[in-house]
Amino acid sequence: MIQIQNLTKTYMTKRGAVTGVDNVTMDIKKGEIFGIVGYSGAGKSSLIRCINLLERPTSGNIIVDGKDLTSLKGGELRKARLKIGMIFQHFSLISQKTVYNNIAFALRAAGMNARDIDVRVSELLEMVGLAEKRNVYPAQLSGGQKQRVGIARALANNPDVLLCDEATSALDPNTTLSILHLLKDINRKLNITIVLITHEMNVVKEICDRMAIMQGGVVIEEGQVYDIFADPQQELTKEFISSVVSFNVPEQILSETEGLLVKLLFKGAMAGEGVVSDMLQKYQIKGNFLHGSIEYIQERPLGIFIMELKGEKATIAEALKYLESRATLVEVVGNGN
Numbered sequence: 001m002i003q004i005q006n007l008t009k010t011y012m013t014k015r016g017a018v019t020g021v022d023n024v025t026m027d028i029k030k031g032e033i034f035g036i037v038g039y040s041g042a043g044k045s046s047l048i049r050c051i052n053l054l055e056r057p058t059s060g061n062i063i064v065d066g067k068d069l070t071s072l073k074g075g076e077l078r079k080a081r082l083k084i085g086m087i088f089q090h091f092s093l094i095s096q097k098t099v100y101n102n103i104a105f106a107l108r109a110a111g112m113n114a115r116d117i118d119v120r121v122s123e124l125l126e127m128v129g130l131a132e133k134r135n136v137y138p139a140q141l142s143g144g145q146k147q148r149v150g151i152a153r154a155l156a157n158n159p160d161v162l163l164c165d166e167a168t169s170a171l172d173p174n175t176t177l178s179i180l181h182l183l184k185d186i187n188r189k190l191n192i193t194i195v196l197i198t199h200e201m202n203v204v205k206e207i208c209d210r211m212a213i214m215q216g217g218v219v220i221e222e223g224q225v226y227d228i229f230a231d232p233q234q235e236l237t238k239e240f241i242s243s244v245v246s247f248n249v250p251e252q253i254l255s256e257t258e259g260l261l262v263k264l265l266f267k268g269a270m271a272g273e274g275v276v277s278d279m280l281q282k283y284q285i286k287g288n289f290l291h292g293s294i295e296y297i298q299e300r301p302l303g304i305f306i307m308e309l310k311g312e313k314a315t316i317a318e319a320l321k322y323l324e325s326r327a328t329l330v331e332v333v334g335n336g337n
């Protein structure tokens, strides 16, 4: 659906050339939700803005539904762009226009007549759950409601692709979830391809099918979300995963632990216990389970444990090596007292 081929975006600044995207090649399939994760400055915005040519790539090609956008100009490019909707972190609504007119605006721009606009706006407001807000102004809406208007506007012209630029970063956790569920719903109902960029791994964990991780303008890892969670290759990927795999061990217990605290992640719900008991048998150390839970990524389980390990330093180092060879992720999270 979207082929990104050898995409490079370089900015010319007073201090010289800055590379935003560095030779990225990626294939996004029809109907999937694809997440691009990275810290600030990784090149996510540059990349997503090149997909609809809001930024012109310095080199490389963007092929959407078989059409090379980089070769289009003027009216042809505008027409192709109508098939790519976009939503933004700060919603980008027109404050002087009502909800109705914010959405109608996109339809008028595409040349639709007033009667059809009326029908379409009502349909869209229904879809995003804002039917009763049609005549209010953006200032009277919550952040989540503003983003719903942004989504309705982006979907107005029946796009095949929806680009989401940090769409939930300005929202609280509950509102974020409701917007993510709405996006997933739209994706499944309309079979629309969604590309989202975010610095929050929980967004990807919640709704994406596949993902890429960017660093310094380059894609450093890419794959199915579950596979990446279950078997991350790069250090940065491990760091992002670790940030969403939460554990709740009371402070008091943590302060009383004497051994090494380790966080372990295992593919599947049950696998971990077997590996840990093998490890404890093989090495003469003590292990205390402080926390155990199951995270579901795309409805597939990942087991998570927090353990305290006590024993000879050298033996613990050996045991950690053993765990690293059998667990998805092993992270020392504390050193005991």
Ligand SMILES: Nc1ncnc2c1ncn2[C@@H]1O[C@H](COP(=O)(O)OP(=O)(O)OP(=O)(O)O)[C@@H](O)[C@H]1O
Pocket: 011, 012, 013, 018, 019, 020, 021, 038, 039, 040, 041, 042, 043, 044, 045, 046, 047, 199
């Ligand atoms: N208009 C611009 N002019 C000059 N440099 C730019 C411009 N836009 C982005 N950059 C640079 O390109 C690199 C990638 O920035 P980009 O905004 O794409 O990253 P990002 O991952 O989206 O980060 P953020 O979430 O902070 O926007 C950075 O070094 C940034 O300074």
